[in-house]
Amino acid sequence: MNTKASTYDESVILSQDEISEYLETFGDKEVYLREAVLLLPLDTVYRLLDINIRSLWEAIRDMHGGLPTSKTAMKYLSNPSANVSIKAQQKLLRLIPLPRQSTELSMAQMEKGFSVPTVTNWLGLLELSRLDPVALDYWKDKLHKLSDLSGQVIRSLPNKRDRFLAYTSSEVVGLLGCPASRQGMHDLLFDLCEEELVSSKALAHMMSADSWSTLLRLAAWFMASAQVANWEFEVSEGTQNVTHGAWAIPRWCSLTQSWSNPMQIALEKLASLAGLEKKRLGPVTYLGKLWAANDGLEPESRIRLLRNWMQLKGGRPSFHMLLDLIRVSCDLHVKQKGGLPFDAKVDYWYGACVFRFAETMAILIRDLQRSGCPSELLTSLMSVYEAEYLVARRMLGKPIEN
Incomplete structure (x- = not known):
């Protein structure tokens, strides 16, 4: 054997x-x-x-x-x-x-x-x-x-135009790809000659958006499955109807003409979980002091580290450090609540994975913008996560109740 x-x-x-x-x-x-x-x-x-x-x-x-x-x-x-x-x-x-x-x-x-x-x-x-x-x-x-x-x-198929057409017309591509890519790709296929299609930057952006869309849909299923698997804890926290990870998806603000920063939101949420009250310390300072005190360190280095994380500077955080920060913050939250209900448990590893997801999405939206990907295509791409999450929760037998 x-x-x-x-x-x-x-x-x-x-x-x-x-x-x-x-x-x-x-x-x-x-x-x-x-x-x-x-x-x-x-x-x-x-x-x-x-x-x-x-x-x-x-x-x-x-x-x-x-x-x-x-x-x-x-x-x-x-x-x-x-x-x-x-x-x-x-x-x-x-x-x-x-x-x-x-x-x-x-x-x-x-x-x-x-x-x-x-x-x-x-x-x-x-x-x-x-x-x-x-x-x-x-x-x-x-x-x-x-x-x-x-x-x-x-x-x-004999030529590239037919291959592109078969691709974008496929049922599975329609289900998993980026919605805005479908019509845009059809238009390009009839407007450009075959040589222009191969070198088209717009077509490359649409196919890239399709790939990222598929990955986001997979992420939605993983997140929804993890939520359903830890159902007792979700109910005890009152989060059973929350779309996990939705806050980590960048959102376009027409007022500021900019995308939200998932890392900033991640730190704000973690600080709130760990007891930060409004009109006190900012989330970076609060978490930095909390984390440093737990490890017996001076707070300045932790505060600087968290600020760099938020600004995507100085290298990416190790998973070990993410896990440690999540553990410290969640343990304080549980202590403040007076413990957990029977059989409920905190999944630190899952929390760190969500934090990594937020950091990755912050990097992704930054890099896609730098590549020249149009805002309307990015907006469509970022919309697929929540839509797929609803599908996943319904098929898993735990539909989200509004």
């Missing part, structure tokens, strides 16, 4: 015998590698969220015994697959958990003569993250459609 699988749900991952069957399907079959439409590669998302792959691997290894060390894994994962021998790749595949449904999709792709690793990687991530079964089924259907669109449908 594969010992590393013992801490996973056996229905989710392949046994060693099944892995052998999977490896045998490779043979000498010619398979074309295809890029996925809509979906950003996982390593791009990890960089966006400032996740260190080596640290992530070790954290997973601590929870699930039997995985190879990060040093061994990075030897394979840090090199292009073309530079790693088939034998070495097969050796690694026998050491790591292979999600069942993503492997089945991979095999189905190869039977059709193509492979779209980004799609199968995302499905595997959703399987191993223990996402709610309803959420997993919802996204599995979308990922299968993206697999066919990326690997087969678009590639079967």
